[in-house]
Amino acid sequence: MVAVKKKKTLATFNRKRKIFYISLIALPVLQFCVFYLGVHINSILLAFKSYTLADEANGVYSYIFTGFENFGEVFQNFAKESYLVNAIWNSVLSFLIGWIGFFGSLLFSYYIMKGWRLGKLFQLFLFLPSIVSEIVVVTLFKYFMENNIPAFIEMVGGGVVEGFMFSSDLGVRLGTILGYSVWVGFGTNILIFNGTMAGVSDSVLEAAKLDGVRPLREFFSIVLPMMYPMIVTMAVVSVANLFTNQMYLYSFYGASAERQLYTIGYYLFLNTQQAGNSGLGEYPYLAAFGIVVSAVTIPLTVAFRKMLNKIGKRFE
Numbered sequence: 001m002v003a004v005k006k007k008k009t010l011a012t013f014n015r016k017r018k019i020f021y022i023s024l025i026a027l028p029v030l031q032f033c034v035f036y037l038g039v040h041i042n043s044i045l046l047a048f049k050s051y052t053l054a055d056e057a058n059g060v061y062s063y064i065f066t067g068f069e070n071f072g073e074v075f076q077n078f079a080k081e082s083y084l085v086n087a088i089w090n091s092v093l094s095f096l097i098g099w100i101g102f103f104g105s106l107l108f109s110y111y112i113m114k115g116w117r118l119g120k121l122f123q124l125f126l127f128l129p130s131i132v133s134e135i136v137v138v139t140l141f142k143y144f145m146e147n148n149i150p151a152f153i154e155m156v157g158g159g160v161v162e163g164f165m166f167s168s169d170l171g172v173r174l175g176t177i178l179g180y181s182v183w184v185g186f187g188t189n190i191l192i193f194n195g196t197m198a199g200v201s202d203s204v205l206e207a208a209k210l211d212g213v214r215p216l217r218e219f220f221s222i223v224l225p226m227m228y229p230m231i232v233t234m235a236v237v238s239v240a241n242l243f244t245n246q247m248y249l250y251s252f253y254g255a256s257a258e259r260q261l262y263t264i265g266y267y268l269f270l271n272t273q274q275a276g277n278s279g280l281g282e283y284p285y286l287a288a289f290g291i292v293v294s295a296v297t298i299p300l301t302v303a304f305r306k307m308l309n310k311i312g313k314r315f316e
Contacts, residue, residue, distance in 0.1 A: 047071070047287035051280045063284070070288035083259040084267065090174070091263040094181060094247045098238060101182035105189035106231075110219050112190070113197045123190065130187035138251045141180055165252060170260050177247055177261070184248070192234070196227040232308045239304045243293045244268070264293060 050066040078084050108126065112119040129137045146163035153161045162168065164176040200223055208218050224231070243264040249257045255270055268289065275282035 043287045043290065046284050047291050049284050051284060066284075070284050071292065073285055074289050074292050083262055084264075086260055087262040087264050087267055088243075090247070090261065091243055091245060091265065093174075094178060094245055094263060095238065095242050097178045097182060098185060098245075101185045102189060102234070102238070104182070105186050105193055106224070107219075108186065109190050109193035109197055110215075110223060112194060113223075114215065123194075126183075126186045126190050128187065129184040130191065134251060137184070138248065142252060145176055170258060173258070174261060177249065177252065181247055189234075192230070193227070196230050197223060200226050228312050232305070232312060235308060236301060236305045239301045240297060241265075242300070243297055268293075 046063070047070055048065060048067060049063040050069065051063055108122060112123050142165050146165050150161040150163055153159075162172075164172055167173050167176075204222060204226075205218065208222055213221070245263055246266040246269055247261075247263050249261060249263065249266045250269060253261075255273070257266065268286065271282060272286055275286060
């Protein structure tokens with residue numbers, strides 16, 4: 001009798017535990033299904049449709065299946081519109097410049113970790129863009145580059161200088177925006193890197209110091225290998241964001257950026273926003289465009305991750 005009662009008690013406990021577990025994960029699973037799976041499946045299906053007049057008498061529009069017509073339009077636009085090809089190069093350039101900032105962030109994080117001179121001051125200035133609202137930082141930076149720097153150059157006898165953000169030279173504008181992107185990215189990267197470097201064992205660093213290991217060797221042979229998994233994660237994410245990066249163009253120029261400054265991310269964002277304001281007709285084309293971009297990005301991301309994992313085996 002006691003054994004039967006214990007079994008019933010255990011069964012009741014297990015049932016309540018399952019109910020609790022199901023109630024705990026039900027909402028996250030529902031959100032994942034609706035806002036991730038649902039949205040992405042709908043986007044894929046939308047790429048093969050077109051929004052056209054279905055009932056002329058009643059003026060009813062609907063989506064109809066059109067096969068690969070939207071994909072053909074995407075490739076035609078790349079062939080006709082030179083600024084789209086240039087947008088690819090701008091996206092790649094932003095990615096490469098971002099890697100310069102990535103390695104710079106690692107070095108600065110190590111400098112701060114060692115507690116060297118002015119390290120805390122550097123940390124403060126690099127954190128500011130992450131602490132203050134983006135629109136405030138963009139406004140201050142724009143004013144600084146458009147007014148303060150040219151005025152200072154004129155004051156020291158350099159002649160009349162154009163503002164950098166709206167210079168007639170597109171190269172100057174692009175370089176200024178890339179410089180801003182690197183500076184803003186420093187704060188977030190250093191925040192993450194500092195936290196990871198803080199986990200490096202003090203005893204390991206002390207032993208290396210007693211063995212006469214210099215800071216440069218310590219950085220490359222001890223610190224980097226111990227934080228390599230996190231570096232791989234951030235690097236892979238940066239590749240995945242290759243064609244979604246807007247390079248802060250919308251923050252600086254809104255919807256009026258020069259076409260030669262476009263990135264693929266800015267092009268997609270701008271056209272999606274305009275499609276939402278003007279109607280539903282452009283969504284199938286944009287869905288097809290997104291699939292084409294994903295078809296390029298996904299293999300690159302997988303290949304890059306495999307390459308980094310192979311490099312990481314050397315640290316084992």
